[in-house]
Amino acid sequence: MANGTKYLMSMGELKRKDNSIVFHNEKGNSYLPVESIKEIYCMNEIALNTKFLDFCAKAGIILHFFNYYGYYSGTFYPKENLVSGKVTIKQVEAFLNNRNNIAKSFVQGIADNIYEVLYHYYRHDKKEVQPTIDWIRKKLPDYIEDENLGIKQILRIEGEIWQRFYENFKYILPEDFILNKRVKRPPDNPINALISFGNSILYSKTVSQIYNTHLNQTISYLHEPSEGRFSLSLDLSEVFKPVIVYRTIFDLVNTKQIQVSKHFDKKYNYCLLNEKGKMIFIQAIEQRFESVFQHTKLKRKITYKSAIKIDGYKLEKYVVEGIEFKPFSLKNMI
Structure with missing residues (x-):
């Protein structure tokens, strides 16, 4: 690669x-x-x-x-050369004092990027996605802007956003890739297998990008900090799932580069990409990571992989300097 x-x-x-x-x-x-x-x-x-x-x-x-x-x-990964006690303290302070607002920023970022992905299909004669587009644009802001929301309510809103997104798959994908229910461990059908595999790659890529910042990977805001995982990578990767994982899946399936009959191993209670399917998916998602776009604010071309690291820098600036944190926007390219 x-x-x-x-x-x-x-x-x-x-x-x-x-x-x-x-x-x-x-x-x-x-x-x-x-x-x-x-x-x-x-x-x-x-x-x-x-x-x-x-x-x-x-x-x-x-x-x-x-x-x-x-x-x-x-x-x-190697010993963290960019480790910073100051940034870690600031991250903890932000968690204690302003977790909900940061979590809401991530949720709004997820919604904004899902909106852009669905709107692409709306413009290409998939008018059935309009109710979800309208809900994100007209209804969702009233929920997210409620200052009394606790983290559990914020997570419920995030769950509803994803659920509404999944309900539109039947308008975007062929019948044999319809998502009836999101099943993770192990995935039980081809679309769940693609989602799980793609999310795993995106998560690990995010771990690598955060490694190049001063952020502590264990202190997160949308996901609950816990032992044994880099939960901040879960936070940052969520915003990029519609942009990287789902756009890759939709393109591969709709162009028939990935097919149920050729690229999956199906057993009694699970379904996995076979080796050929994995190679096709890896090549496609890596191409998307390396795709270049004009960053509106930086006024130069960057890759989507670099955009993940830049989101880390933006979060770092927020916790240290108080500069407003807005995750990557597919619409605004920042």
Whole structure:
């Protein structure tokens, strides 16, 4: 993959050889150029040792691990060089004093980007999506702007936004990709499999981008901070799901690049992308991450991947300097 990302789809072993990375599998050795790799996605069983991890740490390479179902398992990344006690304290203060407003900003960002995705289909003769578009534009602001909302009420509003979005899939996708119910672990049909796989990749990509900021990944605002996960990455990635994950899914399915009969393994109670399907999806979502647009405020071209990191910078400026935080907007390109 371009721009420093490498996906390993087969079983094998990662090791250091001199100043190079070697991936060994049944086909032999593949040499990975250290100077051009920033992150490695291990999508199968990969053997490695601490000597290799130490080498990656010194080279600044992040490793993401996924399980059999395509779910994100965890990340190894080098020691945080940008760690900041000041920013962490400010993040905690923002959580204690202004969590609800930050959470509402994320929810509004999700809604705004869902609106833009649906409006695209409305303009292409999918008039059935109009009720959801109207609800987001006319009704939702009254709910979100209520100053008395608690975090549970904010989360319920977020849930309703996603549910209304899912209800429109039947107007956008062919019948064999209709979403009857969002099922995650494990996904039980092709569309759930695509969503789960895409969300896992987006989440891990967000982990990598936040690593390049001063933010503490465990202090979040929309999602509940808890042990054993980078919950701030869950916050930041939510806004980009309509932009990156769902637009990728809609394009692949509607152009028949992904088909139920060719790209899924279906068992009694779950449905997963097969290896060919994963490769098609990975190539498409990476192309979207690297797609370039003109950033309105910065007045220069950036990628969607960089936009995730910029959202991290915006949140950092909010908690440290009090500058208003507005997540990425597909409409305004900021």
